[in-house]
Every structure is written in C-alpha cells, then in structure tokens.
Amino acid sequence: MLLEIEVRDLRNLVPQRFVPGGGRHLILGPNGAGKTSLLEAVYLLATTRSFRTPQLADCCRHGADGFVVRGEVEGQWRVGLEVAWRRDDGSRRSVNGKRSSLAEHLAVLPVLAWTAADAEVLAGAPAARRRLLDRGVLGLEPGAIVSSARYRQALRGKRQLLAGTAGAAELAAWNRLLASSAAEIIARRRRYAERLQSALAEVLEGCRLTVPPITLRYRPSPAVDGGAGAVEQALAAIADRERRQQRVLLGPHRDDLEVRWGGRDVRRVASAGERKALGLVLLAAQSRLQSAAGRPPLVLLDDVDSELDPDRLAAVWPAFDDVEQLLATSSRPAVWQPLAVDRRSTCEGGRVRPR
Amino acid sequence: MPDPLARLIGELSRLPGIGPKTATRLAHHVLRTPREDAERLAGALLEVKDKLFHCSRCHAITAEEPCSICTDESRDRQRICVVEEPFNIAPIERTGEYHGLYHVLLGALSPQRGIGPERLTIDDLLARLEGVEEVILATNPNVEGEATALYLARLLKARGVDVTRLAFGMPVGGDIEFTDEVTLGRSLAGRRPL
Ligand SMILES: [Zn+2]
Numbered sequence: 001m002l003l004e005i006e007v008r009d010l011r012n013l014v015p016q017r018f019v020p021g022g023g024r025h026l027i028l029g030p031n032g033a034g035k036t037s038l039l040e041a042v043y044l045l046a047t048t049r050s051f052r053t054p055q056l057a058d059c060c061r062h063g064a065d066g067f068v069v070r071g072e073v074e075g076q077w078r079v080g081l082e083v084a085w086r087r088d089d090g091s092r093r094s095v096n097g098k099r100s101s102l103a104e105h106l107a108v109l110p111v112l113a114w115t116a117a118d119a120e121v122l123a124g125a126p127a128a129r130r131r132l133l134d135r136g137v138l139g140l141e142p143g144a145i146v147s148s149a150r151y152r153q154a155l156r157g158k159r160q161l162l163a164g165t166a167g168a169a170e171l172a173a174w175n176r177l178l179a180s181s182a183a184e185i186i187a188r189r190r191r192y193a194e195r196l197q198s199a200l201a202e203v204l205e206g207c208r209l210t211v212p213p214i215t216l217r218y219r220p221s222p223a224v225d226g227g228a229g230a231v232e233q234a235l236a237a238i239a240d241r242e243r244r245q246q247r248v249l250l251g252p253h254r255d256d257l258e259v260r261w262g263g264r265d266v267r268r269v270a271s272a273g274e275r276k277a278l279g280l281v282l283l284a285a286q287s288r289l290q291s292a293a294g295r296p297p298l299v300l301l302d303d304v305d306s307e308l309d310p311d312r313l314a315a316v317w318p319a320f321d322d323v324e325q326l327l328a329t330s331s332r333p334a335v336w337q338p339l340a341v342d343r344r345s346t347c348e349g350g351r352v353r354p355r
Numbered sequence: 356m357p358d359p360l361a362r363l364i365g366e367l368s369r370l371p372g373i374g375p376k377t378a379t380r381l382a383h384h385v386l387r388t389p390r391e392d393a394e395r396l397a398g399a400l401l402e403v404k405d406k407l408f409h410c411s412r413c414h415a416i417t418a419e420e421p422c423s424i425c426t427d428e429s430r431d432r433q434r435i436c437v438v439e440e441p442f443n444i445a446p447i448e449r450t451g452e453y454h455g456l457y458h459v460l461l462g463a464l465s466p467q468r469g470i471g472p473e474r475l476t477i478d479d480l481l482a483r484l485e486g487v488e489e490v491i492l493a494t495n496p497n498v499e500g501e502a503t504a505l506y507l508a509r510l511l512k513a514r515g516v517d518v519t520r521l522a523f524g525m526p527v528g529g530d531i532e533f534t535d536e537v538t539l540g541r542s543l544a545g546r547r548p549l
Contacts, residue, residue: 042440150498153497153498154498154501154502156467157465157466157467157498157499157502158466159466160466160467161466164466165471166466167471167472169472169506169509169510170464170471170472170506172506172509173464173502173503173505173506174466174502174503177498177501177502177505215547262522277396
C-alpha cells in the first residue's frame with residue numbers, strides 16, 4: 001500500500017505531499033487541474049515509466065532542470081521508492097535509497113492502471129490485449145520478466161538474421177532459442193487467460209452490470225498446445241517461408257486475446273460505453289487475481305467515468321468494492337453523488353486537497 | 356587541447372568499455388605519472404603485440420606455438436571445452452574442475468553485429484574432433500552465446516560427439532567472465548547434454 005507520495009517539478013503539479021489512504025479515493029477536479037498528472041506520478045513511482053509518454057523529459061515541469069517523485073510503501077516491510085529525472089543526467093531510480101534493478105523496483109508497489117491509453121484495449125490492435133495479459137502475468141509472477149526479455153532479445157536477433165542472408169542452420173539455432181522462451185510465454189499467458197476468465201465471472205456476479213456471456217479465448221502464435229518442442233516444430237515448418245519473405249511470421253509477439261461477447265467478437269457488437277465498462281471489469285478481475293496471490297495492486301483509474309452514463313457507472317463501480325487501494329479521477333462531481341467511496345479530494349491548480 | 360593529449364585520449368577511447376570521460380581521466384593520469392611508469396606501460400603494450408599470438412589449434416593466446424595446453428600430454432584429449440574468447444579460459448582453469456582441451460571461437464553468433472558462423476573458428480573446431488568424445492559448450496549464457504551453443508550442438512551431434520552445456524546457475528544474460536570460480540565450477544560439474 002502506498003502510504004504517501006511526494007512530487008517536485010512534475011508537470012503542472014505544485015510541489016506537494018499526498019497521502020492516498022486505503023480503500024477507494026476519488027479525486028475530483030476540472031480538466032487540466034493536474035488529476036491525471038498525480039496518477040501519472042504514482043504510476044511513475046511504481047513502474048519508473050509514464051503511461052502518457054515514453055520520454056520522461058515530457059513529465060518535467062517547463063523551465064525545471066528535472067523532477068523527483070518519492071514515496072513510502074508498506075507491504076511486508078516499509079520501503080522507500082524514488083524515481084527522478086534530470087535534464088543533464090537522465091533518469092535514476094532507487095529502492096530504500098539504493099540503486100535498484102528494474103525487477104526489484106517493480107516488485108515493491110504493484111499497480112494496475114486504466115488510462116486514456118487503454119480506451120481501445122478491447123477494440124484496438126492485439127498489442128493492447130497482449131499488454132493486458134502480460135501485466136497480469138507479471139503481477140502474479142514478477143520473475144516472468146526474464147523470459148519476455150530473453151524472447152525480445154532473441155527475436156531482435158532473428159529479425160536481423162532474416163534481413164541479411166541467413167543460413168538455414170543458423171536460423172534453426174535461433175528458432176530453437178526462441179522456442180524455449182516462447183513456450184514459457186505461451187504457457188503463462190494461457191494459464192492467466194483461464195484464471196482471468198473465472199475471476200471475471202466472480203466480479204460480474206458482484207456488480208449489477210448486465211452483459212451477455214463473456215468468453216476470453218487466448219490465441220497463441222504459433223497455435224500449439226505443447227511445450228518448446230511443439231513451438232520449435234511450428235517455427236521450423238515455416239522457416240523457408242520466413243527466409244523468402246525476410247520477416248518473422250510466427251511467435252507470441254503476434255498472440256491475441258479474443259474477447260467474445262455473447263458468442264460474437266466484442267469489437268463488432270459492443271458499444272464504446274459497453275467496452276469501457278467491460279474493460280474496467282476486466283481490470284477489477286485482474287486486481288482480484290493479484291490480491292488472491294498476496295500481491296494486492298494499487299488500482300489507478302484515470303477519468304473513470306468517461307464514456308459511461310451514470311447508470312452504467314453505478315453498475316460497474318461495485319466491482320472495485322474490495323480493492324485494497326484505489327485512486328480514481330473524475331471531472332463530473334454530480335455522477336458520483338450517489339456512489340460509495342472511502343475518501344474524496346479535489347484537485348485545483350495542480351494541488352490536491354482532501355475535502 | 357594540446358595535440359598529443361588529444362591523440363592519447365582518442366586512442367584510449369577506442370578500447371572496449373572506455374568512453375570519452377574515462378579516456379580523458381586515464382590520459383591525465385598518465386600525464387601525471389613518472390616517465391618510467393609510462394615507459395613500462397608502452398613497453399607492455401608492444402610486448403603483447405610482439406610476443407603473443409593465437410594458437411593455431413585452439414586459438415588461445417600464447418607465446419609459443421602450439422600453446423602449453425594443446426601440448427600438455429597430461430590433459431584429457433577426449434574433451435574440448437568451447438569458449439567465446441581467449442580470456443574465458445583462465446576462469447575455467449582456476450576452478451580445477453576441468454582437465455581437457457579448449458577451443459576459442461573468437462566471438463559468438465550475432466546478427467546484430469553481422470557475425471555469422473563463417474566469422475568464427477567453427478571449421479577449425481570440426482577439424483579437431485578425431486578421438487574427441489565430449490564437447491562442452493561454455494559460451495556465455497546470453498542470447499548470442501545460447502544461439503551459438505545451439506548452432507554448434509547440431510553440427511557436433513551430426514558428427515557423433517557428445518555435446519554438453521554448462522548448467523548455469525548464474526544470472527540470465529550473464530557473462531562467464533564475471534562469474535565466480537565456485538559458481539563456474541558447479542556449472543561445469545553439473546553440465547548437461549544439449
Ligand atoms: Zn592451443
């Protein structure tokens with residue numbers, strides 16, 4: 001649980017210390033007041049990355065030389081986190097004042113976030129759904145980052161190999177290397193998709209959202225149901241084609257998670273509001289899985305009620321009832337009147353105040 | 356900046372792992388040291404180039420041809436341990452776990468750096484297999500090293516040789532150069548068929 005966070009020179013936020021508290025904390029304020037920047041600061045502290053930009057320079061207040069985000073986290077122990085960036089020196093992260101590896105840092109404060117970038121997770125390209133699967137897998141098994149990193153490196157090698165004049169034997173060696181990490185990724189994603197399906201059913205039972213039956217179907221690439229051997233065989237079968245076309249045609253970097261809505265593709269039948277509601281419920285299911293695994297996440301919901309009419313918001317909101325810690329932002333105080341939250345704050349002119 | 360200093364910094368920064376900052380610091384350090392020290396350094400640099408070369412059999416660094424390991428009759432000639440670089444041999448020797456011969460590939464497969472099998476000493480390795488029962492692949496446990504091991508494993512098995520790989524208990528993406536003797540010794544003892 002995040003006990004407090006301190007920000008300096010981040011976006012338009014006034015230097016401040018913010019204490020989120022436990023349970024569901026709603027932050028209300030007009031657009032541009034700094035609500036999203038506060039969530040961004042929390043996300044940055046937890047993951048060392050921003051959900052708005054790949055360039056940390058963009059997060060720095062205009063005219064400042066750098067920014068600092070610092071926080072105290074209470075889990076098994078009390079841990080201090082810090083992420084800082086300086087124009088002349090780049091970014092720096094630390095756990096308890098010591099430089100940390102990314103894996104160490106990520107393990108301290110698990111977060112699950114819904115931001116503008118997630119709006120099309122269900123309707124958009126498969127990459128967004130692979131990210132959904134992977135952040136879920138990593139939330140349960142932080143060690144899984146090793147096979148993804150290995151896969152990415154090996155894939156980069158294979159791409160370069162195919163771009164040149166790759167010998168068949170050399171390509172076979174890279175395929176065997178890829179197959180072992182690919183099989184691990186596929187097995188983890190498959191297991192996670194199954195668990196997410198049952199967690200989703202539980203969450204839907206607990207809220208008043210009326211939706212047709214939802215099925216999650218994991219579509220691995222290659223479409224095999226076995227270990228490294230089966231993946232390697234599938235890769236070998238198209239090796240000649242890959243060499244001719246000089247590109248990689250198979251591998252879990254092309255996986256998809258198909259979401260069926262009453263037996264049909266959710267992309268074609270659900271409205272934007274329905275997709276947003278389902279997306280939030282999926283996030284709640286992810287949070288439930290992580291909590292059950294003893295790693296309850298801090299849930300961040302930016303502009304949570306956009307695309308949702310008051311009735312649908314009221315139907316979805318109970319999905320987050322038992323979340324350990326949640327920060328939600330909204331610019332529409334009226335729709336929140338009837339809804340239960342544990343704390344309310346207002347954000348104005350870059351400063352958040354309890355109310 | 357005076358020319359000779361710029362030249363020294365330029366030369367130093369061409370060394371692997373040395374950026375312009377470190378090169379500048381080293382150059383200023385040399386500038387401050389007594390002349391004898393600088394002469395010893397220059398002498399050592401030239402001596403390395405004049406007196407050392409790659410062994411024609413195993414490609415290790417040696418002052419005599421063939422190298423002392425290749426000519427050592429007490430070593431186990433049925434085993435060859437394959438490493439990427441000449442400096443990978445010393446850490447394995449220090450473990451005391453291995454008494455066979457070595458073969459240095461002089462690199463690893465790396466599409467990124469345009470290094471294919473033809474750039475490594477693989478043909479020379481294949482030419483040394485007579486009487487060899489086991490080839491131990493001790494390339495680095497990173498992506499390039501693993502791909503190289505898998506590539507070699509196919510070639511070697513097709514020639515009827517047992518192929519084993521170090522059982523790395525070391526961090527993934529690691530480098531045997533930075534692995535301690537105890538860990539490396541354990542990896543050797545626990546090597547597995549590939
Ligand atoms: Zn030799």
